[in-house]
Amino acid sequence: MIRVRYAPSPTGEIHVGNARTALFNYLFARHNKGTFILRLDDTDKKRSTDQAIRSMVEDITWFGIDWDEGYLKGGDYGPYSQSERMDLYNHYTDILLKEGSAYELHYTDEEIKNIKEQYEKSMKTFSYRKVKELEGEARVREFKEKGLTPAVVFKVLEDKEIVVDDIVRGDVHFNSNEFKDFVIRRSNGIPVYNYATVIDDALMNITHVIRAEEHLSNTPKQILIFDALKFPHPYFAHISLIFAPDRTKLSKRHGATSIGDFRRMGFLPEAMFNFLALLGWSPKDGREFFTKEELIELFTLESVNKAPAIFDISKLKWMNHKYIVELGKEILCTLAMPYLKEAYPDIKCDEKTLLLVDTLRGNMNVLPDIVKLSEPFLTGLGFPEGEEEKNILFDKDSIKVFKYILENIENIEFKEQKINEFLDGLKEKLGLSGKKIYHPLRVALFGSKSGPELWKIFILLGKEEVVQRIKFVLEQIKKTSN
């Protein structure tokens, strides 16, 4: 039975990199009919807030990931928050201490800092081992008398070959001489991440650890702990990092980085899900659009790419656009509502709004685009400001078109086909190219020469409004010409 986990530390919003890690874990679990566990790495109590936990759960749920076991769900391997597992960590720390795989260090945080500095100044390499050797019994006694707790340091075996058998990277070799002893429990009694995570993964029977590449270098240390405690170690899969277009780690200064950011910007979860799945992974056949079910079906860790993936927001927008176009109009309208309400508090998803949304969707990349696009329909239209638009309106031929329409509009039935037939007929009747007809009309009715198809604009506006806008434009032209 395959068991994987996503273990965020709830110190802020979910970064897209973490979301992608969660996604790969999720896809892997579902593909293999395994169990997906949500665990909270909240040992850092100061930075982990209830608010952050809530928003994390909200975001990950919005994103489309659900879990079988863990936080809020429970299960046989709880508790699922590290902050509630201190007894467990202490238990195993005691074992390590007893077996001599770890030792206590009787120095305060301050003292260690000073010693490190001294080593640095004299160009010597610092190690806990050396400090320990100089510790002396007096110091231990004094430490105890003062009621201070020692830090616990893990003793790294010498000259040990460690191979991380990584599913995406193959065998990665390390030698234990490359690293020095390291702290596993701080003097404040709280275990260090690298240690707690090993205990948790072992106790929760995690079979595959799928996580970001930045953890690869720490993996040999973790393996040493697994071995010292005689835990079997899981398979590892280190997936590449997500970079910004400047090839550095995607961070706040690049703008939107968290799932919450993208949600607020009006991206659809399905698009996000699809897009992130394709960051560092691709199916054999090179397809780009997948439902969640298809991704579950196709996903394998073996086809995960080793190179860092670059987050290209323009591709995300393109993909989001595709998803918006495919959405049912009722759903699209509901999703767009919050943005529309900001500009028009009284708006509802009634027939008119549905038509509006349905008409404009083809020009939307993200949900809030609807606000700008619908302006000509909801707040009316003044005379265009732009030079290009003005030039189009002032064209002699344009005036001919406007006049002809005003004379004949009574006879047009406001249906797609009828309107198009009528507009098409104009070319012959007036001897004008399509451009000469469509451009001025769109400017007069919509304010710009590009936008939705004209027949849609006609229907959306209704006969009366079409007449009024054309009349208005004609008046303005007359005024300016005189």
Added chain:
RNA sequence: GGCGUAGUAGAACAACGGUGAGUUCGGGGGGCUCUCAAUCCCCAGACCAGGGUUCAACUCCCUGCUACGCUACCA
């Protein structure tokens, strides 16, 4: 500094010890007797560098370069 990982067009991916190095986004141009969009067609653009191994290397090996990560009583 040590260790690790990666390096195919601007971006995401693909294939292959012998190719015309393929697909998608983006860029440029054109068709679709209106724009944007969609769609179709065309164009530009890539195997990080240097050595080896081999009849043959983008592909295997080594070195270098570059980027990133780890090297914390951060996670």
